[in-house]
Amino acid sequence: MRQRLFRGGIHPFDGKGLTKDKAIVSLAPGKTLVFPLSQHIGAPCLPQVEKGQNVLRGQIVASPSPGSLGANIHSSVSGVVKDIAPRPIIGGRSMAIVIESDGQAREVPFVRPDNILSFTREDALAAVAAAGIVGLGGACFPTSVKLDAPPDPEPAVDTVILNGAECEPYLTCDDRIMREYAEDITRGAALMRRFFPDARLVLGLEANKPEAIEAMRAAAVETGADLEIRVLPVMYPQGSEKQLIYAITGRSVPSGQLPRSVGCLVQNVATVRHIFLALIRGRPLMDRVLTVTGEAVANPGNFRVPLGTLVSDLLEAVGGFAEQPGKIIAGGPMMGVALGRTDVPIVKGTSGILAQTVPMTLGAPEQPCIRCGRCVEVCPMGLSAYRLNRLAVLEDYDGFIEEGGLDCIECGSCSYTCPSCRHIMQCMREAKRTAAARRKANKE
Ligand code: SF4
Ligand code: SF4
Numbered sequence: 001m002r003q004r005l006f007r008g009g010i011h012p013f014d015g016k017g018l019t020k021d022k023a024i025v026s027l028a029p030g031k032t033l034v035f036p037l038s039q040h041i042g043a044p045c046l047p048q049v050e051k052g053q054n055v056l057r058g059q060i061v062a063s064p065s066p067g068s069l070g071a072n073i074h075s076s077v078s079g080v081v082k083d084i085a086p087r088p089i090i091g092g093r094s095m096a097i098v099i100e101s102d103g104q105a106r107e108v109p110f111v112r113p114d115n116i117l118s119f120t121r122e123d124a125l126a127a128v129a130a131a132g133i134v135g136l137g138g139a140c141f142p143t144s145v146k147l148d149a150p151p152d153p154e155p156a157v158d159t160v161i162l163n164g165a166e167c168e169p170y171l172t173c174d175d176r177i178m179r180e181y182a183e184d185i186t187r188g189a190a191l192m193r194r195f196f197p198d199a200r201l202v203l204g205l206e207a208n209k210p211e212a213i214e215a216m217r218a219a220a221v222e223t224g225a226d227l228e229i230r231v232l233p234v235m236y237p238q239g240s241e242k243q244l245i246y247a248i249t250g251r252s253v254p255s256g257q258l259p260r261s262v263g264c265l266v267q268n269v270a271t272v273r274h275i276f277l278a279l280i281r282g283r284p285l286m287d288r289v290l291t292v293t294g295e296a297v298a299n300p301g302n303f304r305v306p307l308g309t310l311v312s313d314l315l316e317a318v319g320g321f322a323e324q325p326g327k328i329i330a331g332g333p334m335m336g337v338a339l340g341r342t343d344v345p346i347v348k349g350t351s352g353i354l355a356q357t358v359p360m361t362l363g364a365p366e367q368p369c370i371r372c373g374r375c376v377e378v379c380p381m382g383l384s385a386y387r388l389n390r391l392a393v394l395e396d397y398d399g400f401i402e403e404g405g406l407d408c409i410e411c412g413s414c415s416y417t418c419p420s421c422r423h424i425m426q427c428m429r430e431a432k433r434t435a436a437a438r439r440k441a442n443k444e
Contacts, residue, residue, distance in 0.1 A: 033308030042069030076306035131278035137268035164205035165239030168332035182219035188276030326361030392431035
């Protein structure tokens with residue numbers, strides 16, 4: 001098969017050696033857990049519990065309002081609701097349900113379907129929706145909505161891509177999930193046929209995960225899943241949806257369009273495993289596997305963490321710091337969000353916590369653009385990053401939109417490569433929010 005490579009891209013230091021051989025360890029919940037009502041794309045959920053109410057692990061504590069985009073939120077502990085109030089979260093503030101654990105992990109009875117073969121497509125969609133699954137690669141799009149393609153969309157979805165690329169430096173949780181739960185993933189992939197019976201199933205992952213490649217190949221044979229395994233060159237941001245689709249199918253998703261427009265659907269491998277857990281074991285999304293890493297962390301590794309766990313509790317549970325961190329990031333170094341505080345909860349989209357040492361975070365000051373064009377060369381979306389950066393600084397949002405600024409996938413390749421240390425991606429991220437909000441307001 002001919003290898004296609006998307007345009008642009010970079011080879012940052014990958015830092016994966018810190019954790020890629022660390023098996024997943026399950027962590028017990030802390031005393032206080034926080035469940036933000038906004039942890040998916042769409043409107044915030046509505047609380048389904050009241051202050052003072054006792055809850056069980058696996059109980060729905062918040063649900064999307066009728067007709068809105070969203071996903072159920074389940075408690076990851078048994079205990080009592082202590083508060084429903086605004087709380088700091090990664091990247092801002094949100095209304096949240098605060099639950100104090102009783103340490104007993106009393107669960108709701110999880111109902112395993114008697115016979116998945118008797119499930120209709122609607123039954124399967126309802127089970128995925130009830131489980132509160134969202135895209136665990138960070139996009140947080142409600143999975144049941146993504147799977148609910150009209151029976152005859154134009155064009156039909158003919159390719160379902162499992163995203164195991166995990167191109168973000170330092171993060172290895174998807175690698176470990178593929179190595180340790182390969183059969184769950186292949187069975188989950190087979191279940192995708194409930195939604196797209198005629199589509200081909202392709203797993204895309206980078207060549208730097210040889211153990212995962214072998215595990216997934218063996219599991220595909222063992223389970224009889226008709227899953228094509230496509231090993232891709234190591235290039236950041238290979239795991240970005242549009243770049244992955246191009247690498248696997250040669251199709252380019254047009255500006256402003258979804259993968260469906262080119263007959264594709266992409267699901268992260270951890271998401272596919274949770275589809276399996278929901279449909280076969282009746283288990284909702286209550287925890288997730290993430291990577292805690294960085295040169296400042298005493299014991300980097302991969303951990304299964306109850307959702308709602310505070311980052312401070314998580315860091316303490318894994319042994320704290322080897323040295324004073326200069327910066328703590330939710331996610332990876334390229335696309336992650338710097339944390340100003342650690343009393344914020346792990347949510348569905350948190351794939352990692354990275355703590356860098358002080359010397360690693362002492363960046364050189366921003367300098368004026370020298371028009372070297374490197375940011376343009378590496379941009380996988382073909383954008384003139386330096387021009388967009390200038391338009392954003394000038395607050396020319398109409399110009400920003402005309403130049404394609406909303407197509408920016410916030411990969412950070414431009415910032416990484418800029419010799420003038422310009423904070424292009426951060427600037428793009430803010431400009432995109434402002435430009436999109438203004439465009440929406442102008443339409444109303
Ligand atoms: S952050 Fe945006 S502008 Fe910069 S390289 Fe990535 S897609 Fe291009
Ligand atoms: S890489 Fe930096 S200095 Fe070079 S053109 Fe882009 S913004 Fe300007």
